[in-house]
Amino acid sequence: MSDKPKKKPLVKLKRPMPEQDPHARVGNFNEVALGYAAEDAIAEAGRCLHCKDAPCKQGCPVEVDIPEFISEIIEGRFDEAADVIRLKNNLPAICGRVCPQESQCEKFCLMGKKFEPVAIGRLERFVADYALEKEQSEESPVKSADGQGRRVAVVGSGPAGLTCAADLARMGYQVTIFEALHKPGGVLVYGIPEFRLPKQVVQAEIEYVQSLGVEIKVNMVIGKTLSVDELLGEFEFDAVFIGTGAGAPRFMCIPGENLNGVYSANEFLTRANLMKAYLFPEYATPIRVGRRVAVVGAGNVALDAARTALRLGAESVSIVYRRSREEMPARLEEFLHAEEEGIEFNFLRNPVRIIGDDRGWVTGMECIRMTLGEPDDSGRCSPVCVEESNFEMKVDTVVIAIGQSPNPLVGRTTPGLEIGRRGTIVANEETGQTSREGVFAGGDIVTGAATVILAMGAGKKAARTIDAHLKEG
Amino acid sequence: MLYPIVVKRTLAPGVRLYEIRAPLVARKAQPGQFVIIRVNETGERIPLTIADFDREFGMITMVVQEIGFTTKTLAKMEVGDDLLDFIGPLGNPSKLPDSGTVVCIGGGVGCAPLYPQVRALGEKGVNVITIVGARSAENLILTRELGRYSKELHITTDDGSEGRKGFVSDVLKELIEKGTPIDEVIAIGPMIMMKVVSGVTKQYAIPTVISLNSLMVDGTGMCGSCRVTVGGVTKFACVDGPEFDAHQIDFDEQMKRSAVYRDQEAKALERLNCGCRNGH
Numbered sequence: 001m002s003d004k005p006k007k008k009p010l011v012k013l014k015r016p017m018p019e020q021d022p023h024a025r026v027g028n029f030n031e032v033a034l035g036y037a038a039e040d041a042i043a044e045a046g047r048c049l050h051c052k053d054a055p056c057k058q059g060c061p062v063e064v065d066i067p068e069f070i071s072e073i074i075e076g077r078f079d080e081a082a083d084v085i086r087l088k089n090n091l092p093a094i095c096g097r098v099c100p101q102e103s104q105c106e107k108f109c110l111m112g113k114k115f116e117p118v119a120i121g122r123l124e125r126f127v128a129d130y131a132l133e134k135e136q137s138e139e140s141p142v143k144s145a146d147g148q149g150r151r152v153a154v155v156g157s158g159p160a161g162l163t164c165a166a167d168l169a170r171m172g173y174q175v176t177i178f179e180a181l182h183k184p185g186g187v188l189v190y191g192i193p194e195f196r197l198p199k200q201v202v203q204a205e206i207e208y209v210q211s212l213g214v215e216i217k218v219n220m221v222i223g224k225t226l227s228v229d230e231l232l233g234e235f236e237f238d239a240v241f242i243g244t245g246a247g248a249p250r251f252m253c254i255p256g257e258n259l260n261g262v263y264s265a266n267e268f269l270t271r272a273n274l275m276k277a278y279l280f281p282e283y284a285t286p287i288r289v290g291r292r293v294a295v296v297g298a299g300n301v302a303l304d305a306a307r308t309a310l311r312l313g314a315e316s317v318s319i320v321y322r323r324s325r326e327e328m329p330a331r332l333e334e335f336l337h338a339e340e341e342g343i344e345f346n347f348l349r350n351p352v353r354i355i356g357d358d359r360g361w362v363t364g365m366e367c368i369r370m371t372l373g374e375p376d377d378s379g380r381c382s383p384v385c386v387e388e389s390n391f392e393m394k395v396d397t398v399v400i401a402i403g404q405s406p407n408p409l410v411g412r413t414t415p416g417l418e419i420g421r422r423g424t425i426v427a428n429e430e431t432g433q434t435s436r437e438g439v440f441a442g443g444d445i446v447t448g449a450a451t452v453i454l455a456m457g458a459g460k461k462a463a464r465t466i467d468a469h470l471k472e473g
Numbered sequence: 474m475l476y477p478i479v480v481k482r483t484l485a486p487g488v489r490l491y492e493i494r495a496p497l498v499a500r501k502a503q504p505g506q507f508v509i510i511r512v513n514e515t516g517e518r519i520p521l522t523i524a525d526f527d528r529e530f531g532m533i534t535m536v537v538q539e540i541g542f543t544t545k546t547l548a549k550m551e552v553g554d555d556l557l558d559f560i561g562p563l564g565n566p567s568k569l570p571d572s573g574t575v576v577c578i579g580g581g582v583g584c585a586p587l588y589p590q591v592r593a594l595g596e597k598g599v600n601v602i603t604i605v606g607a608r609s610a611e612n613l614i615l616t617r618e619l620g621r622y623s624k625e626l627h628i629t630t631d632d633g634s635e636g637r638k639g640f641v642s643d644v645l646k647e648l649i650e651k652g653t654p655i656d657e658v659i660a661i662g663p664m665i666m667m668k669v670v671s672g673v674t675k676q677y678a679i680p681t682v683i684s685l686n687s688l689m690v691d692g693t694g695m696c697g698s699c700r701v702t703v704g705g706v707t708k709f710a711c712v713d714g715p716e717f718d719a720h721q722i723d724f725d726e727q728m729k730r731s732a733v734y735r736d737q738e739a740k741a742l743e744r745l746n747c748g749c750r751n752g753h
Contacts, residue, residue, distance in 0.1 A: 180560070180691070180693055181691060182511055182518070182557070182558040182560070190695075217474075218558075219474070219558050219559065219560045220497075221560060221561070221563065221693055224501070224561065224562060224563055224693070225497050225498065225501065225560070225561065225562070226497070247693075247694070247695040248694050248695065249695070249696070249697045251697065251700075251707060253707070257700075257707065258700050258701075258702060258707060258726055258730065259729075260729060260730060260732070260733045261733075263697075264696060264697040266695055266696050266697065267690060267695075267696035267697055267698050270690050270691065270695065270696055271690060271696075275517065275518070275690065276515075280737065280741070281542075281737075281740055281741045281744050282515060283515045283517075284515055284516050284517040284542050284543060284546075284741060285517040285518070285690075286517075286734040286737035286738070286741070288733065288734065288736075288737065359729065359732075360726065360729030360730065360732075407693065407694055407695065408694070408712075409693060409694065409712070
């Protein structure tokens with residue numbers, strides 16, 4: 001531990017992070033936020049008040065020792081700062097970019113009570129990027145030996161699976177991840193666009209997890225190619241962790257939803273991100289973006305789809321959301337980025353019908369105006385239709401981004417695995433234990449669609465339970 | 474892990490049979506299911522119906538018509554070359570009856586996915602009447618193999634160059650009108666053929682199953698690209714199908730949906746043909 005740094009004058013605002021100019025960035029898929037330089041990071045870290053009880057820590061689902069790594073940054077010891085983070089977080093370069101820090105660590109930062117909180121996320125990103133850049137030459141981290149050669153199968157290579165696998169590998173277990181797609185990363189590669197989370201960063205983080213000894217098998221659809229029972233049986237795994245996420249798209253069930261030009265956000269983003277359709281025809285996967293695009297929904301996925309459409313050459317992109325700006329689930333930062341880029345926001349509007357021509361192509365979308373009524377179960381005001389307020393938007397592409405459900409493949413093919421009302425796998429949220437002995441689950445498959453960091457937290461807790469379970473057995 | 478091409482054989486102009494070594498897929502494969510392949514790093518993921526499988530040698534057979542960029546790229550690959558990705562078996566296995574009379578109808582390259590069903594039915598002792606159709610004699614495939622497991626084999630060609638001149642639906646109508654007791658019809662082929670067959674059997678209330686070869690990305694229920702209206706409800710061909718009750722399908726919608734990327738496909742093919750891209 002270093003001595004407490006000397007008192008410095010209070011800097012009220014976060015140090016800004018350089019960004020690509022909005023006019024330039026809508027023409028490319030490069031990352032929007034460019035990250036701190038070392039002097040930015042040291043200056044921002046200097047804003048930390050070093051509170052004795054460190055309230056920021058309670059906001060972190062993976063329990064990173066935030067004050068400790070900030071202290072290391074102040075001293076310019078970036079490698080040590082990275083070690084502090086990695087002790088708890090296996091994917092810091094990802095978390096530094098996509099975590100909703102404003103509702104987690106930064107929410108509890110004392111600076112934030114009067115001024116802006118310390119930019120913990122930006123600092124995490126800086127340290128993680130610094131470490132990834134340096135890391136190429138370094139040897140694999142040391143593993144402890146108490147896993148005794150026990151084998152754990154992890155289903156899904158998204159945030160939950162990667163975290164669970166990495167933690168178990170550190171404990172000395174032999175871990176194999178089974179991924180259904182041809183590339184590991186789950187939502188980090190198929191869902192979140194390049195301009196928000198460069199795939200090179202994801203790749204580097206996955207390589208780090210592999211360097212811990214985790215084996216990743218792609219093209220393995222658990223529930224089809226192999227079943228959970230086969231993993232535990234003839235493939236001789238001692239435990240299985242299921243982190244298959246919320247990958248099934250929801251539709252609105254309104255007329256015209258199967259017209260050509262209507263996409264689920266999942267399909268639209270998967271074509272663009274995983275399949276690199278933005279490089280068509282160099283990459284063979286096509287995507288069709290018309291001139292006028294409507295995106296239904298206002299979560300982070302909706303904003304990702306809207307900003308992707310703009311970069312793919314759409315002339316205008318509108319978000320259509322049935323509630324108002326205040327209820328919008330997207331992160332504020334993403335909303336501001338989207339607005340800067342020229343995305344139009346149509347609040348209190350809801351589609352009732354998608355209109356097509358006789359060849360089956362979208363030509364418009366009929367919407368109805370909404371007003372806010374009483375708060376519902378989620379605490380958000382429930383929207384109510386304004387009678388006879390229908391109007392038509394002239395659009396030729398519609399992207400439906402109203403949420404994702406858990407993928408049912410594993411549940412349907414695993415006898416004795418209890419499934420919840422909304423298709424989630426029933427698991428203890430503290431331990432990840434499911435209704436099946438030796439089978440654990442965590443992340444969106446248990447909670448329904450949530451955030452990267454909550455899935456990572458669940459993966460971490462499950463790793464601990466699996467360790468305890470296997471030591472007992 | 475890569476997936477080598479072990480056998481490559483031309484069945485008809487622009488139609489080739491491939492046997493791919495993929496032991497884990499072969500281990501589970503059943504009639505009616507499909508695989509997703511990606512030929513190379515820049516490749517598209519496309520679904521292909523399983524035409525046969527050999528569990529012992531870990532082989533999957535696919536019959537591919539060269540119509541798009543990916544299938545034409547595949548055609549340039551040779552025995553010993555590897556497919557980069559091979560995922561499956563996906564979709565639900567066919568639910569085949571154990572007895573009675575089943576009319577199996579294959580149109581063009583649709584005869585390939587029909588074959589394992591005909592064989593399974595024949596081996597179960599079901600009375601199989603097979604009708605195959607193609608544009609011309611040279612486009613007929615697998616007739617000998619289909620005939621081996623069928624009590625009757627009827628061949629039609631559009632131009633009359635082999636079998637009778639006309640369509641598979643003509644033969645089906647005759648069979649029905651002759652009073653042949655038919656318990657079920659299975660039809661796999663071009664959308665328009667399946668639509669016409671479905672129209673015929675609907676009149677006589679004969680249960681009919683068709684198999685969709687929709688556009689897909691992941692094939693596991695993630696993207697929704699393969700949406701199909703079945704009985705007024707949206708289903709996904711990848712996880713709910715690919716086989717459906719023909720009488721419930723909105724064929725017109727499916728035909729329109731299959732044309733979504735026609736312009737892009739033309740652009741991609743132009744690139745392939747002009748030689749500025751090595752197809753391998």
